[in-house]
Amino acid sequence: MQASSLRLYLTCIRNTLEAAMCLQNFPCQEVERHNKPEVELKTSAELLLNPVLICRNEAERCLIETSINSLRLSLKVKQADELENILTKKFLRFLSIRAEAFQVLRRKPIQGYDISFLVTNYNCEEMQKQKLIDFIVQFMEDIDKEISDLKMSVNTRGRLVATEFLKQFL
C-alpha cells in the first residue's frame, strides 16, 4: 500500500517536472547585464508560473515553483519520531552544506521544508533534462531509504551496546 502510494507520488512529481522544466535564458528586467533566477527574486509576476504543491500525506509534500529561467523544488520528508527528526535534519543539513557537489541543490531549504533544489536554464543546458529529473526522483527515494537505514543502524547499535553493558553484571 505504502509502496504504491510512493510510486504514485513520485510519478506525479516526475510528470510535473517534465512539464515545468522548460527553461530558457532570460536576462534580468530590473538590472541590466544581470541574469538571475527569477523564481528566487519573484519581482516580475509575468515571469512566474503558478506553484504546484503535491502532497503524499500531511507529513510529506513537494512544492514546485517555476519561472521562465529557473525552477525551485522543495521537499518535506516524513519524520515519524524524534530520532527520525534529528537524523533527517542532520543528513539534509550535511548535504546542503556540500551543495556545490550537486550543482542543483540549494544551500538553505525554503522555510517549512527540509531540502530545496534550484534548477536554472544553465543546468538544463549542461545536463540532460531527463537525467536531471531522474536524479531528483532517485534522490527522493534514496533519502527515505537512507533515513530508515540510519535509524535502524542507530537502534541496532544501541541494542548491541546495551547487551554488552548488561554482560558486565554477569
Added chain:
Amino acid sequence: MNLWWCGAMKGKSSNMPCCFERESPALKQILLKLYHAEKPVEIDHHLYEFGSVEYYVQSSAADPHHSFLSVLTPLLSQGEIPSNGPLSPYTIQMVKDICSESAEVVEPAREGYQLTLKLNFSMIPKSKESEKVVRRIASVQAVIISSQLKEIFRGVDSHGTFQPIKLVYYPREPFYLIRQPQKITAVFPMRFKEHSDVVIATAFFQELMDVGSSAKWAKTPTCTWAPIPPPELRGESIEDLSTNGGFVSFDICSRHVEGKKLEKTVWTLLNFYAFVKNHIKCTRGLIQRRMQKRLESLVEVLHKGAMEEDNKVKRRRGGRYIRKLVSLSKFKTLKRRCSDIVNKIKRLRYRIKIHGFNRFRRRWLTLPKFSSSRGYSRLE
C-alpha cells in the same frame, strides 16, 4: 576514572566496548619500566589524569629495592563537589588486599596525598603473574573509588528504608543510592548539552530496558528509564532533579554483589555516565560516516550521467579532429597551436582596459615571433 576501551569489531557496529580497564596506563608503564630495569633507575614522576587524579612515583638509585607511589584522588562525596579527604579504614584494607606482599601502606601518607605505598619489586614473582601484580598496583585509584561504593553495597540485605544517598564523583553529575528492603536502587539523572544527544540517549535507554526485561537477561539488575524522578527522590533539590534526559535506575540485589560480582557491579555503575557519553559519541561518528558514504554515492550518480554525455560528445567529435591532424604537417600544427594560445592570452588581456596600458604592453609584453628559415629580419 580511567576510561580505556578494549573494543571489538562486531560487523557493522564497530568500536563496541568490552570493558573499562581499571589500571592507569601511564602508571602501569612506569611501574613495568621500574620492574624490568636491570640497573637502579632514578625516577621522580608526577602524573596527572583527568585533571583531578595525581600520582607521584619516586625511585632512587640509592635504594634500588624500594619505590614509592603516592596517590591523590577525589572521592565519592555527599556534597556538591568531590572531596579529597582521608581514606576510610575499609578503603585502606582493600588497598592492602590488592597489593599483598609487593606493596606496603606507609603511614602517614606523603604530604598532599591520601595514600603512599612502598613498593618492593623484588617480592613480585618472576613469572607470567608479574604483569598481573603490576596491573593491580596501577589500579589503586580505581580500588579507592570502588571501595566506598562497596561499603554501601555490603549492607544491601538490610531491612528498612533510608534516606537517599547522593554521591558526587564528577562535578554536576551526582547519582543517588536509595536503600530499600532487599535491594539498593542506583538512580542516575541524565543531562546532555544537545538535543540530538538526548534523542540518541533516550533511544539507547529504551533498548537497555527492552534487553534487560527479556528472559535471557533476568539475572542482571532491573533497569528502568523514566522522564520524571522516582518518588523516593522527591525531597531532593530542584537543581539536581532538573534534567533533559530523564532518570535511569538500576535495582541492585544481593545476588549482584556477592563474591567477585561486587567488583564488577560497582565498577560498571561508576562508569555508567562515561559509558553513555561514549556511546553517544560513537553513534554520532557512525551517523557521520554513513552520511559521507551516501553523499559520495549520490554525487557519483549525478556525475556519471554528466560523464556519459561528455563521452558521447567526445566520441562524435573525435573523427574530424584526427582527420585534421593527419592533413597538416607537424610544424604547421605546432605553429597553429601556439597562435591559438597567444590569441587566448590576448583576449584575456583585452578584457581589462587600462588607460595607457596598450603602449606599455606593446613595448614590454609582446611575445617573441617565431622566425622562419625562409624569411629574414631586417637589421636597424
